[in-house]
Amino acid sequence: MGKLERHATISDVAALAGVSVGTASKALNGRGSLREETRVRVREAARQLGFEANAGARSLHSGRTYTVGMITTDTIGRFSIPVLMGAEDALGAGEMSVFLCDGRDDPIREQYYVRTLLSRRVDGMIVTGRRTEARAPISANLPVPVVYAFISSADPQDCSVVPDEAGGARKAVEHLLAVGRTRIAHITGPEHHNSARVRAAAATERLGEDGLSLVAPPLFGGWSEVWGRQAVGILLAGRTEFDAVFCGSDQIARGVCDALRAAGRRVPQDVALIGFDNWDVMTEACQPPLTSIDLDLEGLGRSAAEMLLAAINGSPSPGRHAHPCRLVVRESTTVPLT
């Protein structure tokens, strides 16, 4: 298709409208004092030429590019996406565009992107990605604000927005207690993973507040279905009585669910089951559909973006901000009223 029509410049518009460049600019931006008739004439000329002001030239003047960089540290995955989308959404609403940079867990690549973004004069940066622990700050002394989303910076002065995993775990336990379960087991991911430790500790703590404890020490393993199935085997072999399982991920929960069914235990009648992450693929495929804790990653991304915008406008929010989780109840913890 007519690929070659050059971009119209404001001089083209001015010429067509029969005014000077300055006047054209004023007409289009509602500045200065111009006759209405003139404004209309200029606007019409702009429309006719399909004029779009060159953002680069404009930012040369304003010093702002209305652009931010988003760097994902690990390669983009299931967790980064919603964060990304939430941030993109919030930034788009603020008329900012987003540069996407996939760091691939490679520090060289990452530094390259930081330099590129700086040369593009982004107004700020968001760093996201999944890690087992807090990450080193992306760079010291950057001339623009940085917000870490989902992941957190090792420097406590940096602004990080992270899910309130402890709060989520507490909500899970509270829900199980609310539906009358007291003999709760916990199956979760690898112990070297910060999330697994935090969630397990919070669950234990919450139970303690009611004078209870887990029926067995937390079972640390992997985040997979396979591990969920294995863990059920361990639990059953141990002859521990339990009427609920709180799982560290929905995948684990699904494995647990399958294994329980195979062992003749009904969910939720005999064992109530709750997952973590609220990953639709798992919660829906599970039989019955799985109650879970939603990290609200999209909201987290949005919130991070809003903090970045605030920081760009001169009101930074240093420190670690915990974004609340949400309980999503489905049939794996509640016997349907029939």
Added chain:
Amino acid sequence: MGKLERHATISDVAALAGVSVGTASKALNGRGSLREETRVRVREAARQLGFEANAGARSLHSGRTYTVGMITTDTIGRFSIPVLMGAEDALGAGEMSVFLCDGRDDPIREQYYVRTLLSRRVDGMIVTGRRTEARAPISANLPVPVVYAFISSADPQDCSVVPDEAGGARKAVEHLLAVGRTRIAHITGPEHHNSARVRAAAATERLGEDGLSLVAPPLFGGWSEVWGRQAVGILLAGRTEFDAVFCGSDQIARGVCDALRAAGRRVPQDVALIGFDNWDVMTEACQPPLTSIDLDLEGLGRSAAEMLLAAINGSPSPGRHAHPCRLVVRESTTVPLT
């Protein structure tokens, strides 16, 4: 952290090095004729000030921004991500940065993004997303080249890169034939979905070339596990003999696998099973691990990006380009040699 250090400009560098701006520019870009001593002095000054040339100002001159826009039409999902990443990778290698725009399936939003991208003077655009059918061109008469990736444009003159789904389906059937199966059933997604129809037709055709046909008409339903389980029920109730099932998605395949096991049929001994998409979550969780067809979406994204780069450099590749699929063999079709 020291947020406030202004960006150094080339005049700062020039002043520090004791030369004029023009000379500084030449020194940094290896242009003009300068004494080596001068170049070194300028480079050193630049390093000292952490100078990064303002890309906006630079492109004002060159007319190129080394930037492309990526618009996802539906909200970003499991399929768009790898495409996105592949493209980002290829473009990054070409020193281009990517603007990410999430169209959310909203034409208004989409047009807004197109305008934004044009005002940012992107050198080109990639449109991606999942649809059941080809989509309308994003805009007529754009001043920059556009490549459609994964999705295809309804205008056959536009450059679209799409997976070779027919080829993939043929590979699936060929693999089943190769492992000695001839009584093949096909369970797939909704008939109104182009992919489902194309894959079913290609499978039928390929069987026909060997004088065979599906043991039953293709079972169209949904893309979910639930449908996979249901479909097995239908198949068994029909008393059709079959020794292999080709599924339209890995989720369906997993549902099929579970249902077959529940019905006492062994995979792969009694029934060989092959999925589509090669989605690790499903192929790995399946018992046994699932053979599948990989769309190579990352490669597709890369390829789309390369075509865009070529188009930007004046060599467009109009038309629809089919990107080959790959067969990934796992244990659901091959009895392990023990």
Added chain:
DNA sequence: GGAAACTAGGAAAACGATTGCCGTCACGGT
């Protein structure tokens, strides 16, 4: 020794848009 040929680097004009400052015109009041 003087003209031609280089060399190194400066000055200034782009690129596209914004904006502060001025000039000009028309009108009204005195």
Added chain:
DNA sequence: ACCGTGACGGCAATCGTTTTCCTAGTTTCC
């Protein structure tokens, strides 16, 4: 008739960089 005052728009500087053209020096060669 003269001055003051708005209203309207043009001019030119500015943002940061690249690039073209030019001017001093310095060689080189006859």
